[in-house]
Amino acid sequence: MSQAILCGECSWPLPREFWNRVEGARCPGCRRRVDVAVFPALERVRSGALPQAVLADTEASCFYHPESRAAVPCDECGRFLCGLCDIELDGKHLCPACFQTGLSSNKLENVETRRIMYDTLALVAATFPVLLIWPAIVGAPTALFIVFRRWRTPLSILPRTRIRFYLAALLALAEIVGIGFLIWAIARVPRLGAR
Amino acid sequence: MAARKSLYRRLTGRRRTPLGYSQLWLAPDHILLVKSTRVAEHYQRFALADIQALVVTELPDRIPLQIALGGAALLWTLAALAVSSLFAKGFFLITGALAISAVIVDIARGPRCRCHLHTAVSRELLAPVGRIQKARAFLDEVRAAIEGVQGHIEHLPAEPVYQTALADRPPEVPQPPGYLPEMVFMLFLLDAALVLADLRFPRNQIGSALPTTFFAEIVLVVVALVRRAGRDSRRVIYGVMVAALLCIGWDAVNLTRSFTALAMEASHLPPPTRLMVSWEPLAHGEAIFAAAWRIGAGVLGLVSAYLSRTP
Numbered sequence: 001m002s003q004a005i006l007c008g009e010c011s012w013p014l015p016r017e018f019w020n021r022v023e024g025a026r027c028p029g030c031r032r033r034v035d036v037a038v039f040p041a042l043e044r045v046r047s048g049a050l051p052q053a054v055l056a057d058t059e060a061s062c063f064y065h066p067e068s069r070a071a072v073p074c075d076e077c078g079r080f081l082c083g084l085c086d087i088e089l090d091g092k093h094l095c096p097a098c099f100q101t102g103l104s105s106n107k108l109e110n111v112e113t114r115r116i117m118y119d120t121l122a123l124v125a126a127t128f129p130v131l132l133i134w135p136a137i138v139g140a141p142t143a144l145f146i147v148f149r150r151w152r153t154p155l156s157i158l159p160r161t162r163i164r165f166y167l168a169a170l171l172a173l174a175e176i177v178g179i180g181f182l183i184w185a186i187a188r189v190p191r192l193g194a195r
Numbered sequence: 196m197a198a199r200k201s202l203y204r205r206l207t208g209r210r211r212t213p214l215g216y217s218q219l220w221l222a223p224d225h226i227l228l229v230k231s232t233r234v235a236e237h238y239q240r241f242a243l244a245d246i247q248a249l250v251v252t253e254l255p256d257r258i259p260l261q262i263a264l265g266g267a268a269l270l271w272t273l274a275a276l277a278v279s280s281l282f283a284k285g286f287f288l289i290t291g292a293l294a295i296s297a298v299i300v301d302i303a304r305g306p307r308c309r310c311h312l313h314t315a316v317s318r319e320l321l322a323p324v325g326r327i328q329k330a331r332a333f334l335d336e337v338r339a340a341i342e343g344v345q346g347h348i349e350h351l352p353a354e355p356v357y358q359t360a361l362a363d364r365p366p367e368v369p370q371p372p373g374y375l376p377e378m379v380f381m382l383f384l385l386d387a388a389l390v391l392a393d394l395r396f397p398r399n400q401i402g403s404a405l406p407t408t409f410f411a412e413i414v415l416v417v418v419a420l421v422r423r424a425g426r427d428s429r430r431v432i433y434g435v436m437v438a439a440l441l442c443i444g445w446d447a448v449n450l451t452r453s454f455t456a457l458a459m460e461a462s463h464l465p466p467p468t469r470l471m472v473s474w475e476p477l478a479h480g481e482a483i484f485a486a487a488w489r490i491g492a493g494v495l496g497l498v499s500a501y502l503s504r505t506p
Contacts, residue, residue: 006318008252008309019248033253035330037338040345041315042247115236124234156236158220158229159201 005042007034051082063095074098109157118150119164126171140175143168203227207323207333217322219333221340226312228321239319241312243344248313249337251330253306261302268294304328372503375419376432380496382412383439387489393475394482402476406454409447416440431499439492442485449481 004013012029019038027034051068054061060070062082070080076098087094090110094102102108106115122143129139147169155162203220210217215232226246228239272291275284310324310333324330386408393402416436423433453476477485 005248005250005313006311008250008311008320009254014250027252032255035251035334037249037334039246039248039341041245042313110240113238115238117231117234117236120234157201157238158203158227158236 005036005038007032051084076102106154109154112157115154115156117155118146118153119155119160119162119168122146122150122168123164123171126168126175130171130175136175137179140172140179143172144176147172206336207329210323210325219321219323221337224344226337228319228323241314241319243341245314246312246341246345247315249334250311250313251324251327251334252309252311253327254308256306257301261298265295265298268298372429373422375415375422376429376436376496377500379412379415379419379436379439380493380500382408382415383489383493383496386412387486387493390477390482390486390489393477394479394486397475405476406450409443409450412443413440413447416443429499429503432496432503435492435496435499439488442488442492446477446481446485449478449485450476453477 005019006012007014007027007029009032010027010030012027014025014027014034014036018025018034019036021036024033024035026032051062051065051071054067054069060080062068062070062085063079064085065082068082068084071083072081072086072093073079074081074095075092076094079095079097081093081095085095087096087099089099089108099108103111106112125139125146126143129135147165151162151165202222204222206219206221206226208218215230217228217230220227220229222240224243226241226243228241230237230239268291271294272288275287275291278284278287304326305328307325308327308330310321310330312319312321324333386405389401389404389408392399393405416439420433420436420440476482
């Protein structure tokens with residue numbers, strides 16, 4: 001059974017007459033104008049495909065459920081899978097183990113839920129410490145390390161250039177040169193009180 | 196370096212917060228909600244085939260708030276005329292102009308709204324869709340994409356439907372009133388005790404606490420009256436509070452007067468003189484009045500609150 005369609009302001013259940021009205025409607029609960037676009041998925045009955053039992057010894061069975069008839073092999077490891085174990089993703093059939101492996105190694109872009117933006121991290125390491133001058137001694141090498149270590153790591157799944165990596169590397173190099181010069185200059189200046 | 200070809204198309208602008216932003220993107224088979232903390236991105240995907248409904252709810256307008264903010268920003272900017280320093284003039288002009296432009300942009304973006312996406316298992320707030328104008332464009336684009344996957348949506352004819360909706364009205368969940376009024380009346384009794392103690396032991400500086408506790412009374416009474424907002428039906432209690440607010444005002448006037456007199460006296464004396472020890476915040480008659488009305492209001496309010504809670 002589908003869940004109720006609720007008003008976004010007062011959570012009032014919006015009746016069917018309010019759905020898909022071009023001019024919208026007013027919520028009876030809070031009197032706010034609501035536009036409700038309802039789609040056929042609301043009426044769709046969802047049910048999972050149950051695996052079929054193995055009827056003869058000659059039939060291939062599922063690797064994880066020996067009593068279930070195999071429906072498809074895993075596209076990664078070749079194990080036979082029943083309808084319950086088959087995970088279909090981008091036209092490929094995967095077993096739970098391969099799916100988990102792909103998930104942990106970030107190879108399945110379409111199911112990833114989180115990514116670290118290493119380019120932003122490098123840029124932060126290259127910019128914020130230099131505001132206090134001396135922390136740049138740690139910040140600049142850190143930024144360079146992130147740039148070299150994570151250059152090939154996939155960034156956002158959305159369109160994103162590597163301009164932050166370039167900027168971080170340039171800034172970090174400039175800071176290292178600047179700090180080197182500063183140390184050299186300090187070493188060259190005669191100490192106060194020295195004869 | 197050019198970015199690789201992405202399967203995503205931008206649906207909305209970024210909804211920025213102090214700690215990041217969120218944004219909606221459209222792929223051929225799903226909608227992607229990105230929540231970014233700048234350093235990390237979190238993704239939520241909604242398959243077009245699974246989306247059951249999109250609900251856009253208009254939110255109340257903020258015209259009074261916008262006018263107040265605009266006025267405050269204008270006054271802030273005009274403060275530049277009242278200062279002589281060039282730096283101060285520049286500061287007031289620039290910050291004031293920024294505040295005014297923020298208000299203008301807020302007005303220009305139009306009425307606010309809230310958009311929820313319903314699936315069979317979840318109801319997700321789409322934070323990037325925050326304005327009606329943008330929501331309409333968003334709905335048009337997404338509706339076409341979802342129709343492409345799920346099929347056509349039938350538009351129902353317009354007809355009066357409120358009676359049906361009211362018939363389906365769910366039962367209201369009663370909310371028990373809070374205990375803030377009881378706290379206010381307890382504070383009245385405590386302050387009455389302080390006033391009387393100050394009257395009995397004038398050299399113990401108990402009266403020095405009175406400005407703070409009087410201020411606490413004002414804040415609590417105002418908060419209790421604002422929070423009531425028609426939800427609490429205990430009218431006697433709030434009537435007592437309104438009357439008490441007037442009496443607090445009178446006490447505050449007396450307190451300010453005595454403190455001003457003390458300050459004037461101190462300005463004519465040499466610095467080491469310790470006048471605060473001998474300060475009497477309220478004269479004898481004023482103190483009796485302050486204590487008496489507090490005891491009356493406190494007892495009346497607490498009894499009334501107790502009776503209204505007793506079935």
